[in-house]
Amino acid sequence: MTYERGGAAETVDGVLVALADPTRRQLLDLLAAQGMATATTLAERLPVSRQAIVKHLAVLDAAGLVTGSRVGREVRYTVRPAALDAAARWMAALAADWDRRLATIKRVAEAAEPEQG
Amino acid sequence: MTYERGGAAETVDGVLVALADPTRRQLLDLLAAQGMATATTLAERLPVSRQAIVKHLAVLDAAGLVTGSRVGREVRYTVRPAALDAAARWMAALAADWDRRLATIKRVAEAAEPEQG
């Protein structure tokens, strides 16, 4: 299994980078709680400028975690679960793979050292 | 639901930061494939210096994703699935929560605009 090449790898990469920042996670929490919000409203709830929020939203958008739609003069952002779900599945698969490998290694080691038991 | 406070949040944060870097993901792939490896041997397989590898391994170690044990003059690193699994579950729960909220919002919106039916 190789996780860097092919298919959903780029998607996962973007999600991981996006989620690595605490401010962006807070942003996602606020968005999920309110269902919808604009950069200006979100900036009122966080200790950073509106422009900082805009940049974070751009990163989240590029990662597929949020989407924004224009309504008149404001842009309303919403959360998108799909990319997050894909990343969660990727991680779960990776953890399962590690478990499998470690189990195999353990079996081999026990077979090679029968003096233990 | 708040994801920043309490319990496994710090664990998840460390894992996300650790996995956000592509070199570290490669490192984890190599470690998972070989079962065990030292910083020196890993540096031979990646286009970065041993010291860079050492720093990455320190980050991964702090995140609970790998662990190293000294054997004579060398330090052998192994992968640890637990923290990764915890992060995967956190993400899956978050995605499910978003789905739930979006479904609720959709229901409310449909109830408020019956002229569509």
Add this chain to the structure above:
DNA sequence: CCGATGTGCAACTATCAGATTGCACTAAAT
């Protein structure tokens, strides 16, 4: 029309992470 509100764009700063190099120290091997 005109003021108020919300966005978008650009320049700039500063901090931090990834990476390098050099050297000292420890442990194995001959």
Add this chain to the structure above:
DNA sequence: ATTTAGTGCAATCTGATAGTTGCACATCGG
């Protein structure tokens, strides 16, 4: 004992990124 291989520590460089401010542009309400 001397050489060789593996680690650890420290200083340094560089690029990316989080954050800021200022201003121009669009839009809604009176």
